[in-house]
Amino acid sequence: MAKAIGIDLGTTNSVVAVMEGGKPTVIINSEGSRLTPSVVGFTNAGERLVGQLAKRQAVLNPENTIYSAKRFIGRRFPEVQSEIKNVPYKVVAGPNDAVRFLISGKQYSPEEISSMILRRLADDATKYLGEKVTDVVITVPAYFNDAQRQATKDAGKIAGLNVLRIINEPTAAALAYGLDKKTNETILVFDLGGGTFDVSILDVGDGVFEVHATAGDTHLGGDDFDKRLVDWIAEEFMRDQGIDLRKDRQSLQRLTEAAEKAKIELSSSLETTISLPFVTADASGPKHLEMKLTRAKFDQLTADLVERCVGPVKQALADAKIAEKDLDEVILVGGATRIPAVQALVRRLTGGKEPNQSVNPDEVVAIGAAIQAGVLAGEVKGVVLLDVTPLSLGLETLGGVMTKLIERNTTIPARKSETFSTADDNQTAVDVHVLQGERELARDNRTLGHFRLEGIRPALRGKPQIEVTFDIDANGILTVTAKDQDTGKEQKITVSGSTQLSKDEIDRMVKDAQAHSDEDKRRKEEVEARNSADSVAYQVERQISELGDRVPVNEKARAEQLIGEIRELVKNNSTDVARLRQLGSDLQQVAHALSSAAYSQASQTASGPSGNGRATDDVIDAEFKQTR
């Protein structure tokens, strides 16, 4: 029962994900990161490094460190001339004009380099999951031709993997949003990554995706935005201080990092400060860089980059013969789509449609690939059936409070038991009021059913133990059982359709609870204050009657006065929490004085209740109210 994983084999970074318990999870690599750089380095010592380690030594070993292999895979040597100019390593023509990387006199195909990255990702997955992984789904850009797809598949084979399927990146993104369940929809996927920009238009029907058009810019991405910012900061600094920070490697590195950080911060705030103390020095001493940057300025600096996205979107729409109003869904992929100006542009170009962006745009493609892998491995079908309870389930307890046994969004089937007790002396029956909802008070929630458990042997309040079990099966059928531990008597009720509320109803109930949460909390506090004061009053009353004439007269009078006041407040449903608490604690004090006085008088006969007088430790602090 091997696991199948999904791999987003990217130009700059790769991500691997897997289905676990029916949910996609991004796998953390051995360096503790969710992204693995798509870089392979060959050291002088003959060692092969993949990922972060390869990247760290790239400066020392530029000719033997291959990145962006994806730009070469499955292509002919004459087609990649412009790409060759951008890379420091040697690219040569192999047999039949195939692309080869020349590393220390040895030729490697792009497939081989990609296979090393795939192997590493699969190894990380194996380590993470604790079981061997061989089945994979790999994503490729929608515009990849057959040769590029075949080469990617071959890379998987070379890595010793069983490639279940090669799928398109935009299709994977759509899968991650569950859009395969839609019928006849048109989807635009806007993918602005670190170094590439792709637009795709897809159609979905009967779970099948069809790519209608693709367009893009193979050299436009988030890195360009960073570079714009670096240039601006460096120029401002040069005007101020007369030093070009870009000339010094160390300063440039710090600047690039600071620029990227500023870009990220400006996605969530309107202003940020770039601070690089001791960024450089000249004869006059050290120089510091301290600069404020507003989002407006950032937008101005990068306006033309954002504008470069317009053409490809329009072209894709035209090629697909689709008007912007015909788009049903828009999906954002790639870290750079977090930039507010980019999002605004997407909205503008798609008729104001709100884009899907709830899934992390850096991971959405890998997540979709994992879902596809799960389906192909026959896993998703089995596990996805597991449902959750949309609302909490519980019962009414003393003072009209709802005590939740099963919290909302619990995966079903689920079962939970708790022990309750009685609220009054000699109570012989309890009412079980089964509730559904998120509000604190019973009356604000939905009643699923009522039943009554009778024949409880008369006892002091808090003594009987009634075990209540909520059992909800995979079909959402809820059975509530109440069992008297003493007599073994049992009553139950079955409620079907506790999960069959409409989505609107559920949303309304959850929103309601949020809207009233402060008020509900206060009301619950009031109930609890009354319950706890009443409980103290009850205990002290019992203590007095048990101790009889051993109780000192003064203390007794004081206690009775306090009990009287509490009873009055409880009877009138007082909302004066402070007063109730004060009375409760005063009474507790009196009770201590009372019992120590009594005990010192006659320690040999003392048998009064101690603590809070509740039956056992596992009896929770909530009782059924007296049935009327």
Add this chain to the structure above:
Amino acid sequence: MMPTETTELERLQEQLRTEHEMYLRALADFDNYRRRVERESKYTARSGKREIILSLLEVLDGFDRAFQHAEKNQSALWEGVQAIHRKLLAVLQAQGIAPFESVGQAFDPALHEAIAAVEPNGHPSGTVVDDVQRGYRWGDEVLRPARVRVAQ
């Protein structure tokens, strides 16, 4: 036995097999998940701290840079600032975090991030000439690699 019963039996057996398979799968998933959660619980506890510690390291870098520019200054203020630096280091040390030495060592991508290759000037090729940003360990783990220049 009736032929329909046979088919019904086969169908049920098949269904049972599928159901059992799904059951085992869920069970295995859960078991693996539980084991991994146990294994990772330590890591998760640390990952919360990691972010804040990494940003504190940037403050330490600031001290390192400042000291480079003021080596000959021996004023009382200077000594006070050095004491603050030592204090911050001690706070981190108490958490098991400490800088490691890179200069003179052979370049190792597990510990070092190369930012430039420089003239050897007496250093053996492939060794670290200086660290422009110190590396830190957290117990056995490399918390942050050192940023180094390497002789070549």
